Amino acid sequence: MAEIITIANRKGGVGKTTTTLNLAYSLKELGKKVLVIDLDPQANLTRCFGLENADDNIKTIGHLLMAELEEERYLLKEYITVYDDINIIPSSIYLSVAEAQMRMETGSERILSDITELLQEQYDYILVDTSPSLNILTINALCTADSVLIVADTQIFAIVGISELLKTGGF
Numbered sequence: 001m002a003e004i005i006t007i008a009n010r011k012g013g014v015g016k017t018t019t020t021l022n023l024a025y026s027l028k029e030l031g032k033k034v035l036v037i038d039l040d041p042q043a044n045l046t047r048c049f050g051l052e053n054a055d056d057n058i059k060t061i062g063h064l065l066m067a068e069l070e071e072e073r074y075l076l077k078e079y080i081t082v083y084d085d086i087n088i089i090p091s092s093i094y095l096s097v098a099e100a101q102m103r104m105e106t107g108s109e110r111i112l113s114d115i116t117e118l119l120q121e122q123y124d125y126i127l128v129d130t131s132p133s134l135n136i137l138t139i140n141a142l143c144t145a146d147s148v149l150i151v152a153d154t155q156i157f158a159i160v161g162i163s164e165l166l167k168t169g170g171f
């Protein structure tokens with residue numbers, strides 16, 4: 001049963017994506033089965049895995065969330081790409097479309113949980129990289145997490161981001 005770790009801070013540029021990438025590789029080196037989910041429409045993590053044309057060629061987390069939202073039938077494995085023995089569900093700018101749709105639906109804070117529930121048996125760790133925002137996507141990432149890794153640098157605004165996140169999560 002996978003432990004789900006969400007990497008978050010509302011402040012941008014503090015090292016969330018870099019931490020997710022390095023954590024994924026470190027866990028893989030320890031022999032763990034790792035899935036990373038890029039839940040940021042900036043798709044920086046996706047690019048780290050060399051999936052630069054994710055919006056054109058590959059099914060992304062945006063498409064997956066939309067399929068789940070619309071209660072479509074889908075094959076989960078079609079959304080998962082393997083790179084360096086790490087599994088990734090990539091992102092693209094299309095995730096912004098899914099975000100706008102999810103914002104309008106009641107109860108949409110648990111859509112990602114419905115997806116991760118189907119994946120938990122296959123992995124030791126599922127890492128979720130988030131955008132610098134407390135939008136419905138990040139709320140989904142917080143709802144599905146067993147633990148939250150809050151990344152911050154030592155600047156005051158990044159520290160403020162920590163307390164805002166703690167209030168949001170009801171920790």
Ligand SMILES: Nc1ncnc2c1ncn2[C@@H]1O[C@H](COP(=O)(O)OP(=O)(O)OP(=O)(O)O)[C@@H](O)[C@H]1O
Pocket residue numbers: 011012013014015016017018019040042044130131132
């Ligand atoms: N430990 C570190 N020391 C120095 N620079 C770092 C460190 N970690 C990350 N960086 C650099 O900081 C910048 C921002 O990192 P990163 O993209 O991981 O942040 P982020 O929090 O994911 O940003 P965003 O909020 O836009 O998603 C990058 O240029 C990265 O190379």
Ligand SMILES: [Mg+2]
Pocket residue numbers: 016017018040044045129130131
């Ligand atoms: Mg990032």
